[in-house]
Amino acid sequence: MALKTLKDALVEELEDILSAEQQITAALPLMMAKATHPELKAGFQLHLDQTKTQISRLGQALSALGHPPETSTTCEAMKGIIKEGQHIMSTQADPDVMDAMLIAAAQKVEHYEIASYGTVCTWAALLGQNEVKELLGQTLQEEKMTDEKLSTLAESVINADAVA
Numbered sequence: 001m002a003l004k005t006l007k008d009a010l011v012e013e014l015e016d017i018l019s020a021e022q023q024i025t026a027a028l029p030l031m032m033a034k035a036t037h038p039e040l041k042a043g044f045q046l047h048l049d050q051t052k053t054q055i056s057r058l059g060q061a062l063s064a065l066g067h068p069p070e071t072s073t074t075c076e077a078m079k080g081i082i083k084e085g086q087h088i089m090s091t092q093a094d095p096d097v098m099d100a101m102l103i104a105a106a107q108k109v110e111h112y113e114i115a116s117y118g119t120v121c122t123w124a125a126l127l128g129q130n131e132v133k134e135l136l137g138q139t140l141q142e143e144k145m146t147d148e149k150l151s152t153l154a155e156s157v158i159n160a161d162a163v164a
């Protein structure tokens, strides 16, 4: 379908993000299983729960725009980021080193999401789609907080533990 308006682009982008979130939902339990530091494990569990809520928000946003709450798209970027993560998880590594690498992989996921949600929030606001903007804004804040928590965890303990 040719995209004629910014609203069409918004729907296209939301379908892409929905695919990304679905892929993340499948990947997070594996990352949780591979993590050793209890705070990191708990962080992945929390974010898995949040991601399920984020998926339902995307469904609500698509519905508000008159579209079915589903996607037929595959987010190729997330597929690639997760493929790298799977490569990391299949590597033999000291537990502290693995935790540091898992955080690095998770932050790539978060930054992709922050970029995507930032864009769709801006577009929804411009289009006067306040409900959509509100829904996506909540998720954007969660992604930013997750990213910050990962940075704090890495910088306060995990990276130092992995040094030697």
Ligand SMILES: [Fe+2]
Binding pocket: 021, 024, 051, 054, 113, 143
């Ligand atoms: Fe997410």
Ligand SMILES: [Fe+2]
Binding pocket: 047, 109, 110, 113, 143, 146
């Ligand atoms: Fe996220």
